Amino acid sequence: MIIRIDGMVDPHVHLRDLAWAHKATFASETAAALAGGYWAVLDMPNTPPSTVNRAALDTKLERITAAARCDWGVYLGASQADNTGEFAGVFDDVCGLKIFCNDTTGDLLVEDQCLRDKLFAAWTSPKPIAVHAEGETVLQILELVRKYRRHTHFLHISTAEEIGFLRAAKEECLPISVGVCPHHLYLTEDDVPRLGGFALMKPMLKTPRDVAALWAAIREGVVDVIESDHAPHTLDEKQSAKPPYGVPGLETTLPLMLTAVHDGRVTLERVIDMVSTNPRRIWGLIAPRDTFAVVDLDASYEITRAGLYSACGWSPYEGLRVTGRVISTWLRGQVVYDGEQVKALAGAGQRVVVQA
Ligand code: DOR
Ligand code: ZN
Numbered sequence: 224m225i226i227r228i229d230g231m232v233d234p235h236v237h238l239r240d241l242a243w244a245h246k247a248t249f250a251s252e253t254a255a256a257l258a259g260g261y262w263a264v265l266d267m268p269n270t271p272p273s274t275v276n277r278a279a280l281d282t283k284l285e286r287i288t289a290a291a292r293c294d295w296g297v298y299l300g301a302s303q304a305d306n307t308g309e310f311a312g313v314f315d316d317v318c319g320l321k322i323f324c325n326d327t328t329g330d331l332l333v334e335d336q337c338l339r340d341k342l343f344a345a346w347t348s349p350k351p352i353a354v355h356a357e358g359e360t361v362l363q364i365l366e367l368v369r370k371y372r373r374h375t376h377f378l379h380i381s382t383a384e385e386i387g388f389l390r391a392a393k394e395e396c397l398p399i400s401v402g403v404c405p406h407h408l409y410l411t412e413d414d415v416p417r418l419g420g421f422a423l424m425k426p427m428l429k430t431p432r433d434v435a436a437l438w439a440a441i442r443e444g445v446v447d448v449i450e451s452d453h454a455p456h457t458l459d460e461k462q463s464a465k466p467p468y469g470v471p472g473l474e475t476t477l478p479l480m481l482t483a484v485h486d487g488r489v490t491l492e493r494v495i496d497m498v499s500t501n502p503r504r505i506w507g508l509i510a511p512r513d514t515f516a517v518v519d520l521d522a523s524y525e526i527t528r529a530g531l532y533s534a535c536g537w538s539p540y541e542g543l544r545v546t547g548r549v550i551s552t553w554l555r556g557q558v559v560y561d562g563e564q565v566k567a568l569a570g571a572g573q574r575v576v577v578q579a
Contacts, residue, residue: 224520225550228495230510232502233473234265235378235402235450240286242271247455249290251534252473253572254565256293258532259473260516260549263293263508263575265318268300269329275302276309280316291572292565293554296506298353300331305338307345318506318575319351324360327425328454328468336363343367350577351376351505357426361388365397374398376505379452381407381426383436390445400505402448403437405479406470406539420466421539424454441489447505449497451476455535471533475526475540481518481547507578513556522548532565
């Protein structure tokens, strides 16, 4: 069966470019997004120079405007140095605030709960606060959500324990949403010996029990969003003695989720909610007319390096057979990916429109 999925959004990607253009660029990774069926991506702030002030934001806006092939938004990052003074001046130009509360790639770790409190107090925009919070840190952030009632999106949730905290928070009617990544659904810590550096990301891969809890939370509706956490690093970097954290995912997220539909693990309706309807609603995004992915639910293929657009040139799923293929992607009535080639020019992507 061939279906159409309207305006898919990945609200959690690290496109790189700027000082990390050797890893990937806005032009290369937005091509990967279109090949993955996406209309729009929301870019994280941890590529140097980190997006933590007006000047860094302007540099990023200028580059991404010129180079993006799909539509896009960018986050402001919270910095250790307390950048709350920047907030009011950037509300209109960003899609949300990102706070890194646990260790990962980049230099934006905010571990001090007093500073996190200050950040929540100062973020008076209705645009979401997206948090990297793992384990007990989820509870610390929930305290702030309870206090300030700002919409908070919990990124890349990966454990049964965290799901338990967030299910309870939803029962309490806190204004939160929950994101899960395909790698935490399709891989476990048992894959680390086989994949080496290619299996390293933050949050780390977890146990089969955690994976089962994530699938159950997806079926139950506790998970709102499937996000790739697309984080390209070069082959050399990933094969080095100290590989950086992160895996690409823009081109494999939808096929992997459609494979789960094919295997009867989740309904097609739930997948469409999590890759399109819910992220548009949570981030207040209006998709342009005639913007959709056309998908063949029965087409089966093997994930290979050669089939990928991301500049990093590898995937942790190489060799895996998936069922469900993007056969074209349309943006504003134009074919921007025809199943073989990305047609959109650099700069054709526009900044996402956010509902007032
Ligand atoms: O694995 C990860 N890589 N997790 C993150 O939170 C950041 C990302 C990156 O930028 O490489
Ligand atoms: Zn991330």
